[in-house]
Amino acid sequence: MATFPRMARSMISERDFSADVEFSKLLLRDSDVDLTLVSLEIARDANPNLRFEETLDWIAARAAELSGRAAGAWSDADALRALSTLMADTYGLMGDEAAYQLAESSYLPDVIARKRGIPISLSILYMAVARAIGLDLHGVAAPQHFLTRLDGLEGPIFLDPFVGGRLMDRDECLRFLHEITNMPESELKPCLKPADSRTIVIRMLNNLKVLHAKHEDWPAAWLVQERLVALKPTSYEERRDLALIALKSERTQEAIDLIEDCLAECPESQTTTLQQHLDEAKRQLARWN
Numbered sequence: 591m592a593t594f595p596r597m598a599r600s601m602i603s604e605r606d607f608s609a610d611v612e613f614s615k616l617l618l619r620d621s622d623v624d625l626t627l628v629s630l631e632i633a634r635d636a637n638p639n640l641r642f643e644e645t646l647d648w649i650a651a652r653a654a655e656l657s658g659r660a661a662g663a664w665s666d667a668d669a670l671r672a673l674s675t676l677m678a679d680t681y682g683l684m685g686d687e688a689a690y691q692l693a694e695s696s697y698l699p700d701v702i703a704r705k706r707g708i709p710i711s712l713s714i715l716y717m718a719v720a721r722a723i724g725l726d727l728h729g730v731a732a733p734q735h736f737l738t739r740l741d742g743l744e745g746p747i748f749l750d751p752f753v754g755g756r757l758m759d760r761d762e763c764l765r766f767l768h769e770i771t772n773m774p775e776s777e778l779k780p781c782l783k784p785a786d787s788r789t790i791v792i793r794m795l796n797n798l799k800v801l802h803a804k805h806e807d808w809p810a811a812w813l814v815q816e817r818l819v820a821l822k823p824t825s826y827e828e829r830r831d832l833a834l835i836a837l838k839s840e841r842t843q844e845a846i847d848l849i850e851d852c853l854a855e856c857p858e859s860q861t862t863t864l865q866q867h868l869d870e871a872k873r874q875l876a877r878w879n
Contacts, residue, residue, distance in 0.1 A: 674755025
């Protein structure tokens with residue numbers, strides 16, 4: 591049986607995720623996870639009164655519209671073009687640079703309402719509509735840019751929802767990713783495989799974590815980091831970040847406990863910095879007591 595550091599064990603039970611049915615499956619390493627629902631569970635952190643039905647009904651309605659068009663498609667590429675036309679042209683879903691600065695761009699209901707999102711949230715909506723009519727569209731967690739792929743008889747077809755649902759073959763996708771990452775195509779090829787739900791959710795959470803930290807929205811960052819620690823309880827880096835976010839969000843006693851646990855296992859190069867954070871937390875606590 592695996593053993594966890596003392597702090598990791600305590601933090602796993604700190605937050606009750608039982609209401610998040612799909613997220614809880616990820617914690618159990620279950621591969622049968624509904625990516626749309628787990629995305630909505632994450633969005634509920636920002637809006638506790640969120641009604642999932644509105645988003646699910648929107649997806650079902652788009653699938654009903656698409657089914658007739660896709661049924662008459664002569665090829666997988668034609669079916670994907672019909673999907674792109676529906677989502678981007680008819681309903682205006684696409685990305686822009688401003689979307690990267692807004693947490694709402696990660697939340698499916700807001701993406702639908704604002705018609706703007708980041709690559710991963712747009713991809714999840716495309717995948718949900720596609721799969722509802724039998725198109726097995728998968729997420730691709732490529733470096734610096736999330737997109738989707740459909741494995742057809744003539745090879746994979748890549749679809750980029752961020753730019754209006756552009757279709758690419760494998761070589762075109764590699765060239766595109768090389769342009770934005772400057773990575774050699776030999777290193778990019780392994781990144782084109784379908785990503786599992788766990789990988790996608792962790793990437794989504796990391797996007798939110800970075801954005802909340804940039805905007806210094808520490809209470810929101812705490813909720814995100816709790817999920818990351820639950821998904822990766824043995825990761826020192828995630829537990830360290832939880833400790834530092836606790837300090838920033840004025841969860842002072844929690845910060846002290848977390849930092850002390852991190853000090854017991856941190857790399858020597860981080861000891862001084864963590865000790866400084868611990869001293870700061872203790873000074874905060876002394877001022878309030």
